[in-house]
Amino acid sequence: MTAAEETSNGNKKARPRALVVTGRLLGACMQGHWGTAALGAGLMLLGTGMSLLQPWPMKYIVNIVSTGHVPSFVHAAAREVGIIIPAVHGPLGEITVLCAALLLISLIAAGITVLSTWLLIAVGLRMVFRLRCRVFEHLQSLSPAFHDSTTVGDSLYRVTWDTYAIQAIFNEGLIPGLTAMVTLAGIAAVMIGQQWMLGAVTFAVGVLLVLFLRRIEKPTTELSLRVHENESSVSTRAEQTLGGIRTVQAFGREKHEADRFARQAAESLKFNLRLTLLQTAGQSVVGVLFALGTVAVIWLTARQVISGRLSPGDVVLMVGYIALLFKPLESLAQTASSLQGAAAGAQRVFEILDRRPNPGDGPNARQLTAPAVGDIEFRQVDFSYPTGRPVLHDINLKIPTGTSLALVGPSGAGKTTLVGLLPRFYDPTAGQVLLDGADIRSLKLESLRRQIAIVPQDPVLFDVTIGENIAYSNPHADMDEIRAAAKAAGALDFIERLPRGMDTSIGERGVMLSGGQRQRLSLARAFLKDAQIIILDEPTTGLDAQTEADLLAALRRLMFGRTTIIISHQLHTVEFVDCIAVLDQGRIVECGRHEELVESHGLYQKLHRLRTQGHPFSGAV
Ligand SMILES: Nc1ncnc2c1ncn2[C@@H]1O[C@H](COP(=O)(O)OP(=O)(O)OP(=O)(O)O)[C@@H](O)[C@H]1O
């Protein structure tokens, strides 16, 4: 598979429906949580069931106050209380008993709610944790081609914020939605048979609600997506400006960057305000629908009280029940709104998870168990970056085991690109790269990369100690091995001059070190890896003459018996290699030993002459 073939099923244009994408994310994350989720949901239903009892004490209190009618069990309970507390007797005693019952119901319901809420939120947060780790791991498996086309800020936002979608789906969608539906069904079963009018009103309000929610689903999801995209751009802007703060300050562009940031933040604000307006207006419409339903119930019940078919307490009971019936409906409306919002985050998470790791291992990929011999061949290789024009054309190179090849040529010729094909950062668009006679695509990626040590053109260090940075290529190395690698790379002297030596923390991206020092740590890493194949992309850049000489001597020791590709603009640093390939505009224009090429009247001779004749740009072709 080539870099250009990397595809995503998470097509940005075809927006799946909120319910589909949220359901899919839920399905992907629920594994291992069903038990706790079921317990939490069961407790939540129990709490809701308790609250269904609340209108009854209210009904009896109103009837005692207005008509003096007391149910016999209330009378009996009040008599018992009167025996214990003599001051509380008669109607006051009955009302006290009913108030105490009301309080008890509320207390039990509250206790159950605390427990169930904690259980369910814990499940939601654990799912966020797992999803984050999964998205992060997946991002690491995607090719440089993907990361070239995506900003770090956007990927960060997806890992840290978009993954919260699963908590919203679970805690604000699934659980309240399920609870609401069960409650609705429960109340309907118990009461609506007796009170047809409640059923009719609830049904009418429910239908209007569904129609309304469907109407606002699309704009809500669209706006939520725009909010997420813009929020992600805000974090990208901040990340890029702060990451390049020295350049910003050196060119005095702080105001320009502040304006750019403000423009991006304003764009985000615009969509956020629109979304809030839509959601608030939506809530108001839902409120008006419920008010209409309540008014209808009051009117219909009052009519029956006037005609003597119902008691005044029944008005309170009916209003209490219609409020209970509307609560799950309201909860369903909120569920729909939360799902529409969370769908945007879920979709952005799937845009990552749906990308196939590239390059991936084929079904028959072979594991390299022993160290490779180290025979490398580029056979008729062409390459284009996914977004660009062709960069390499018909590259044919053989690098037998234990030999060294230098790649030289003008800037932009394709040298870094060519060596990037070997560890499969990209795959060729045509042709093959072979290791020990086997197409590297037929080897397990991890085992292929284990054979190669790379010193990249831009050394990357992490915010850990110097020792840990060197050991990044070989986490099992002991301190003696780390020191030996640092010594070989000419780094030990400056490391030992630091107050904490190998334990010095070097700050984010190695900012506490000079360019040359970073380069030497990167080299020490390659020394420590002890791989059969070594790729050095301008390893002597940024070094003074003495350090360069020491390093070249060390490199020659390192290269002994291994297959090495070394890229350099400083031609004198590669004169000793077995073969020099001159790359120009993506083609190999010359290939041979230094002595042959200097005589050959080609590009190499020209470059060499520029250097030896003291051209102002000598050494930097
Ligand atoms: N990630 C990328 N996406 C698209 N095009 C790229 C990418 N990286 C490099 N290129 C293009 O590929 C061509 C070769 O780049 P490459 O980095 O391989 O050159 P190079 O020979 O290593 O140059 P230098 O000596 O300056 O390091 C250039 O034209 C460059 O613009």
Ligand SMILES: [Mg+2]
């Ligand atoms: Mg390069």
